[in-house]
Amino acid sequence: MKRAGALAFIAAAALASFTAHAQYTYRCTTAEGKKYYGATIPEQCLGQPIEQLSPAGTVVRRIDPEGDERARIAKEAQAAKKRQEEALLKEESRRNRALLATYASEKDIDDARTRALAENEKAIKEIEARIAEIRKRKGKYDKEMEFFSEGAVKPDPKKKNSGPAPKTSKPPPKLLEDINTAEIDLKAQENLLSVKQKEVESINAKYDEDKQRYLELTNKDFRDRARAMGAEQKAPPAGSDGKPSSPASATNSGPRGAVRCGNTTIVCTPRSTIICAGQRVTCPVPVN
Numbered sequence: 001m002k003r004a005g006a007l008a009f010i011a012a013a014a015l016a017s018f019t020a021h022a023q024y025t026y027r028c029t030t031a032e033g034k035k036y037y038g039a040t041i042p043e044q045c046l047g048q049p050i051e052q053l054s055p056a057g058t059v060v061r062r063i064d065p066e067g068d069e070r071a072r073i074a075k076e077a078q079a080a081k082k083r084q085e086e087a088l089l090k091e092e093s094r095r096n097r098a099l100l101a102t103y104a105s106e107k108d109i110d111d112a113r114t115r116a117l118a119e120n121e122k123a124i125k126e127i128e129a130r131i132a133e134i135r136k137r138k139g140k141y142d143k144e145m146e147f148f149s150e151g152a153v154k155p156d157p158k159k160k161n162s163g164p165a166p167k168t169s170k171p172p173p174k175l176l177e178d179i180n181t182a183e184i185d186l187k188a189q190e191n192l193l194s195v196k197q198k199e200v201e202s203i204n205a206k207y208d209e210d211k212q213r214y215l216e217l218t219n220k221d222f223r224d225r226a227r228a229m230g231a232e233q234k235a236p237p238a239g240s241d242g243k244p245s246s247p248a249s250a251t252n253s254g255p256r257g258a259v260r261c262g263n264t265t266i267v268c269t270p271r272s273t274i275i276c277a278g279q280r281v282t283c284p285v286p287v288n
Helices: 002-022 065-102 106-149 173-219 222-228
Strands: 025-029 035-038 050-053 059-063 249-253 256-261 264-268 273-276 279-282
Touching: 065 173, 106 173
Parallel strands: none
Antiparallel strands: 025 035, 025 050, 050 059, 249 256, 256 264, 273 279
16 A cells, blocks of 8 residues: 555656646747747757747746857956966066066166166177278278289289289189178178167167166055065054054164164165065165
8 A cells, every 4th residue: 555655656746747847838930030839949949049938938048059159258258368467467576576676776777777788889899890800801802803803813922033924804712702701791790780789779768668667666655566566565564643654764873774664773784785665775874
């Protein structure tokens, strides 16, 4: 008796499940305007937007394969854009940290520019000297070529009464080779000179950019500068007025220098560099 009741319960549950599944209807409209219905998705609806209808004929769910695919592509594109932006921010933070680690002041940037321009100017002068030497050598070869173009060979000055030299208009292969080598060398040095002369503009542009970025970073408040460097840092302690005190201020203390960092005074060696609140500060020379 109990077994028969259990079987009846299972059968009723299966029937209810089938009825619940069968109560929905699927509908789609093709590009030609034809409508298709079915208890399951009609074959003609594959790849088309589909509506799931209740027994009352109301739409309970919409299935749009193309829309889902577009949404997936858009989501992937957005994720790729976000990764690219994060990579750019990471690289910018790295460059900012490197910049502040390289320069302690605007003067450091100006000094680096001066050194780079001086090295470039030295290279230009060396190239110009090589060009002058090559042109001098080539001028000598050109004079020899003029002699052969006149149709005579120079007599040997070491031999007396050697008589007139035989007529010839063909220069020796060695002379032709020397002329060709000189022309190649001259062209290469002239190209190199042009590159070095253009480097002056790029050197100035580089240090102009470095100075602008340095000023932007050092003129930011503490937290903004920390974020620009890709790291959150604790703000400096507040002063008596409740506002953040200056990250560092230089004072003089006896024969050694001293740097005021927040509420702390750091005794230091004159002209040494002190790191205070993420900033590089030069220890002052005591005033007698």
